[in-house]
Amino acid sequence: MASTFQVQVVATTPYSDQKPGTSGLRKRVKVFQQEHYTENFVQSILRSVRYPDSVVPEGATLVVGGDGRYYLQDAIQIIIKIAAANKVGKLIIGQNGLLSTPAASNLIIRRKADGGILLTASHNPGGPTKDFGIKYNCRNGGPAPEVVTNRIYEDTKTLSEYYMAEVPDVDLTKLGTQTVGAMEVEIVDPVQDYAALMRELFDFERIQEFLRVYKDQFTVLFDAMHGVTGPYAHRIFTVELGLPESVLMNFHPLSDFGEGHPDPNLTYAHELVERVRQESIQFGAAFDGDGDRNMIISHDWFVNPSDSVAVIANHAARFPKFRQTGIRGVARSMPTSGALDLVGKALNIKHFEVPTGWKFFGNLLDNGDIDICGEESFGTGSGHIREKDGMWAALAWLNILADMSLNAQKLITVREVVAEHFHQFGRHYYSRYDYEDVDLDAAKKMMAHLEDLTASQALVGTAVNGFHVTHMDNFSYIDPVDGSKTTNQGLRILFKDGARVVFRLSGTGSHGATVRMYLEQYESDRAKCFQDVPQVLQPLIQTALQLSKLTEYTGRSKPTVIT
Template sequence: MSNHKYFGTDGIRGKVGESPITPDFVLKLGWAAGKVLARHGSRKIIIGKDTRISGYMLESALEAGLAAAGLSAAFTGPMPTPAIAYLTRTFRAEAGIVISASHNPYDDNGIKFFSIDGTKLPDEVEEAIEAELEKTITCVESSELGKASRIVDAAGRYIEFCKGTFPSNLSVRGLKIVVDCANGATYHIAPSVLRELGATVVTIGCQPDGMNINKECGATDVRQLTERVLQEKAALGIAYDGDGDRIIMVDHLGNKVDGDQILYIIAREQLRQGRLSGGVVGTLMSNIGLELALKQLGIPFERARVGDRYVLEKMQEKGWRMGAENSGHVILLDKTTTGDGIIAGLQVLSAMVGNNMSLHDLCSGMKLLPQILVNVRFSGAGNPLESDAVVNACREVETALAGRGRVLLRKSGTEPLIRVMVEGEDEEQVTRLAHCIADAVKAAG
């Protein structure tokens, strides 16, 4: 585990206007990244963003920093994070940069980087960028300065790429789908992909105004989607998060279908078609129900630390092609290099159409155990997880679960939160036990 000063598990993130998400820092970050990346040959960096109002300010700051280091920026405008990974690969750009805070509220923002291969930057490159940040900005000769351009057909290119991952012998014609784009980066992409494949699409969360991203909509809040699926008598609902790398679905009866269930459906379908190579990676948060259902199918399963980069690391280590977080990051390396909500959704749709089954029926082979997650804010000072009271509370809860459940406590990688998760067979008991631990964390933090 490297000791980064600025880079978290998913780039650099924070409140806009507070360090490090300020125009002057982002300008310097653009310059520092430019200095490191310029050593590698190509001079072009692709910059995409979600729909947050602060994206305008931050993209121009990044562009100025990159130009001072001698690199040219190619802007895509609002685009899903996985689209930038794809475009970085196809344009053979030196790197891709996404200005987004994913599922966070609009007044947060962040910067994440993709390598020329469309994957997250390796630790050593992030460390080299942090080392440059300690230096004073210098400017290359005027003849060497970077320029700025716009990729006008970025959306069309990515729409075609997504459609290409759906089997050409299948059609979603006649399926009514409600799509919730979280007023985020998929608003002009996901509905087009599904319509062009023949679906009847009803949209919500597709009117971004710079401030309504993720607000009571999208993958982190499916209440609107559930209501609309039932009202429209739709076949299913699909929700993405603000930057389009997560997906949560809703079946025709209004039941939520999370990343664990989506992973199960896709793995089982690949097994049925004889295309599954190796096993499946989940995280410490993946429901025991997933593990048991995969075991029944004879599919190997491994848990990684929470965070899509750790899922990917574990997949690469095992040589496996498929992994996911229950929050809806689904990584399918046989299709693309990073978690992609649109592409994951299309694989579920192909399983539905190919088997002539509803989403509800596809989920029926897997029973989710009640899993309660309580987020506890803490001051950020000290580590409540090391407190004796918290350790004792966990021990008591584990005794109460008697080997038929799990307890997991972890610090959030992006916010000053302790996440308390308890899983077991009885929802009331699990809820009570989770709150016992949460109270101990509150008292310690």
């Protein structure tokens, strides 16, 4: 690559729709393909990120990669040219542009990079007519906080020019270092450093022994849903743990995710769900497009994500890292059930409730207040990185099952682990109803109706269908570390005896609106912890629909996805 180049100053017009959501800027591919659209946003990132008071410093190192979706490599070449023109010192890029979100976070931390640009729309569909996304991660490896994303957005509204290096495209297939003018570009194995991290965190020898001893009883199946986790699953499960390749499904990344929806839930991971049940698989796991979400399932039990993080936290002492140090605290997103809170209380450690969005865990992790955290939206993680981590969660479950089974000298199943947890803590019956692609105006009217109910407080102290309303609010959060305040994070209706309903508009979609309705009812009677979830929650569901007038406003008689 040439050592010098010309910098082209490109005149541009601002776009008004480049406000990042919960996890970056997500739009249809055709939106990013508009003239100057991607270039504008990347330039605004480089102009807006301050450490703490200046733009990205000359000579900065940035990690770049994504989940393999359509338009990935085009976007990376744009980033390379803009970064070189803006005097970035080095880019670390995953081979073929691939980096799972957890692996990118790990690289930022391990290589002491100044941040990273991640190209992903997470669990959203991919392809020429589907979604793409760009998000910025900070020096701690985590998603940029609102103070940074707001700064980027403000810059996009006034941007009048961007800078492009006039250089050939970089070969993303070739491992090693290349140069673009004064900037170094290092193409790295996307899996190597991440696999090494997992070996540090979990007892691979213990898991290997377990898989060997119970090879005829303990069957496994992993579905990467044609997302970026495929190469990671292949390296860790087959090379590191010695399982046959036949335990892997859909492990070749595809730009359109095989025309599927790479969201690991009972609806979109139906191929895995069907095989697990038909083949009596003891342990199944699915991962989303960028590898940060997970679903854990067996032939006779689906592990609700709220329960999953609680189980992992309760058994954290089985992992080599926490066996020595213990855990200092736990945290969950507000819509996530209170199961994790009970574990925190039992362990006599700190426990926090934060808004939806992994970035809200970042300060708590950096400050040493927590070690394990999770969201009901199939996100689970710990302080090893600053993103949720699907592979980490699956390995955590395998480590728990291995240790319990080898200690008991008999196979302990997923259902038995959960049953033991319910016996100790009781059960938070929980479900989330997603109404996708709802007309945005209709969704806003429904939320405004709930806002009015909340503001009036007329329902507090009354009973609705036998549910006694004790509290209503729009959740707000004051960060205990930096004192920043976040408001309007979800409308909550709390009832006597531990039941509650939460309504939110999702911030992860690329168009329209997704209305999320969260339902939770606590059961302390251990004899009643294995009832049918829909049956237990049905009265609460009807009450929630009645109070929200959801069907009346949106025209939807049933949800798109139930988890």
